[in-house]
Amino acid sequence: MKQKALISTSHVRDDALANYALNIVDNMTTNPNFTDPKPALSVVKGLITLYSAALLQSIDGSKADTANKNASRVNLANSISTLANYVNLTSVNDLVKLESSGFNISKVSTPIGILDAPILQISFGNNPGEINYTIISDSRATDHIILFSPIPAPINEAEWRSKVVSSLKGILTNLEHKTEYVFKATATSSEANKRNIYNFSASVEQYVS
Numbered sequence: 001m002k003q004k005a006l007i008s009t010s011h012v013r014d015d016a017l018a019n020y021a022l023n024i025v026d027n028m029t030t031n032p033n034f035t036d037p038k039p040a041l042s043v044v045k046g047l048i049t050l051y052s053a054a055l056l057q058s059i060d061g062s063k064a065d066t067a068n069k070n071a072s073r074v075n076l077a078n079s080i081s082t083l084a085n086y087v088n089l090t091s092v093n094d095l096v097k098l099e100s101s102g103f104n105i106s107k108v109s110t111p112i113g114i115l116d117a118p119i120l121q122i123s124f125g126n127n128p129g130e131i132n133y134t135i136i137s138d139s140r141a142t143d144h145i146i147l148f149s150p151i152p153a154p155i156n157e158a159e160w161r162s163k164v165v166s167s168l169k170g171i172l173t174n175l176e177h178k179t180e181y182v183f184k185a186t187a188t189s190s191e192a193n194k195r196n197i198y199n200f201s202a203s204v205e206q207y208v209s
Helices: 014-028 041-058 063-091 095-100 190-195
Strands: 119-124 131-136 144-150 161-165 169-172 179-187 204-208
Touching (some): 014 041, 014 063, 041 063, 119 204, 131 144, 131 179
Antiparallel strands (some): 131 169, 144 179, 179 204
């Protein structure tokens, strides 16, 4: 994914927005990379002044003052978004030009590959036919797959039962009573799913009451 000037200002706090916008105006003023800003920098600067005054008034002000501050923020945020679109179109993915604008720049996303095997912990459930599980895993995992089977388990793991779980802790139910089971788990990612390659945890054996 190519980097761009951030269009949204939702990541900027109220008390930091004016300074953020001023930094953009200062960086783009007489900047040869951006010769025809839209909106004009003078317009943005005027909205900064209005927002700063409204923010100050809202600190110990009335509900109406807060509403005015919020409206002023929307006006300033919209102008910054329009300016960000101009910067992105003008820069044509040139990172040097983008950074010269003063805008916060989007980060390069790193593809998540095939993740290391998680650690699977199994314990008795509260009811017959139940098992508690805990998975210690890479935080980048999208989900986890738990495979389980009564012992002796089939050699072909495709014949084991499986459950996709989104929580790192939970309960497996509807297991056979008074039966020894084997369990293993793996972390999923878009790359692992696409290639159908997974690193499974060590097998854990547990008696199911």
